[in-house]
Amino acid sequence: MQKLVIVGQGYVGLPLSQGATHAGLQVTGLELNPTTVENLNRGISHVDDISDAELSDLISKGYRASNDPAVISDADVVVICVPTPLGDAGSPDLGAVIGATKTIRDNLSGETLVILESTTYPGTTEEVCLPILTENGAKLDEDLFLAFSPERIDPGNLVYGLKNTPKVVGGISEVSGDRAFAFYSQFIDTVVRAKGAKEAETAKLLENTYRHINIALVNEMSKFCNEMDIDLWDVIDAAKTKPFGFQAFYPGPGVGGHCIPIDPNYLSYSVRKSLGYPFRFVELAEEINNSMPRYVVDRVQEVLNQSAKALNGSKVLLLGVTYKQNIADQRHSPAIPVAEVFLERGADISFHDPKIAEWQVSDQTFTRVESLDEAIKNADVVVLLQNHVGYDPDAMAEASQAFFDTRGVSTNGNAVRL
Structure with a gap:
């Protein structure tokens, strides 16, 4: 054996x-x-x-x-x-x-x-x-x-x-x-x-750099599509009907986990170390993806403004704080920088995640809300960061004073999608 x-x-x-x-x-x-x-x-x-x-x-x-x-x-x-x-x-x-x-x-x-x-x-x-x-x-x-x-x-x-x-x-x-x-x-x-080993090492980095760059592409598109009053989610649905030459990627509040935020940097480091010049695609993608948490808060602030509310002092409920749907892994979750920007701007944040009972943001520890239904009703705005199984985005949007969906899964008219 x-x-x-x-x-x-x-x-x-x-x-x-x-x-x-x-x-x-x-x-x-x-x-x-x-x-x-x-x-x-x-x-x-x-x-x-x-x-x-x-x-x-x-x-x-x-x-x-x-x-x-x-x-x-x-x-x-x-x-x-x-x-x-x-x-x-x-x-x-x-x-x-x-x-x-x-x-x-x-x-x-x-x-x-x-x-x-x-x-x-x-x-x-x-x-x-x-x-x-x-x-x-x-x-x-x-x-x-x-x-x-x-x-x-x-x-x-x-x-x-x-x-x-x-x-x-x-x-x-x-x-x-x-x-x-x-x-x-x-x-x-x-x-x-x-x-050989170098080719196997580089294959892994190529896989995740490909994802990193394409996620950055749709993240940047989400910004200008919003300004141009274009529904990017509908655009992606239409584009992915093409049976060749296109793979769907989706915008979100940022990138998380070990692979996407980390691996492309290893390839960029290797290029700089060996050749002395930058891997510009990776560095640009990093800049765009890292901008998304603050952009999400900007958009939520706009939603509150439409109801004549300031973000400072508003109750913000964050739904789903893990980096990926239906798992408990929080490594590099974009929920953390999103929360940090909300706190920086004076928001009163709370959270719910079926996988996480306690959540650490900077030097603060938050306990998951006990009654999700009550928390949704009491929040000035609900922000869906991760659509775990068990969440009903349309029902949540209906029950919310305001609902911001970073995952594009809601169809309720009360929801604003990224």
Whole structure:
């Protein structure tokens, strides 16, 4: 039985553990946080896509979590699934990747395949990870095999999961690529070989930069379409009837999660670092998408003005504060900068989200409103930021004094859409 250690048991690492365990591999999830390890081994999941019952099933099949790096010494395969946030001035923070790589180096034993899944800039696997892993004498393609495979987990997606989403792999060498291809083929339907690790690293960045730029396009269109009295939502509905050459993207209050706000910056950083000039598309998209929270507040202020109300002192109810529909993940949620601008302008904000009981904005903690119906009636304006299942935007708009819809899902005449 192949022994697998997955470093990091978050929204990428835990689903990977699930897929590999069901394929018959002996899986250990390596986590530094002892509380997380304890909860995982008790069957308490912290990841939206894996229920407690599913985690308990994994445990019954041999999965376990550990905070002891020595488990790496018995592993045939080690996969790195740790966070890669942005550091100072928007530069990549590879601290967790470097730390994980050093831990693997210190515990390597025998032939081991190491795969980096954490999103990063092109060249990281070869230029950062390889030198660390070979510091103690390990030799590439003899006792160490190294590859990159970008994660493609889409939290909350009920159609595409780990197994049926094609998996890209690129090895530092052809032999390492072969090993990585064979590993993933055990539990993923389609594995795609990239030319090498750099190509696999760049493929991930291209995927999310494409989304980032196209979201910025419709966000900017939302501004001038409003000024020109054009219904952009209807425009998009009309355009997407074309069966070729067009993919629908939608405006919103900003971009959230790990991928869209972070990954394009890694590509921009790489271009500047290697070539000395900016990736202008990414930097412009960043500027536009970052402008949306303040633009949303501007639009809400206009809605209040039409009722002869000032934003300062008005009761503003925010609906849905997670970065994505129907999940509890708040990473880089645009709801936070939206709330910060409301507070900056003197609004009295409250929130509701079925996934979140307490919400931290700057140095303030907000508790979810107890009665949603009462909160809607009492608010001067209700702002829909995330349309979770269970919300009825048209009914909410009907019950509201004013209703601003950033997701374009309402048809009620009382609603104003972004």
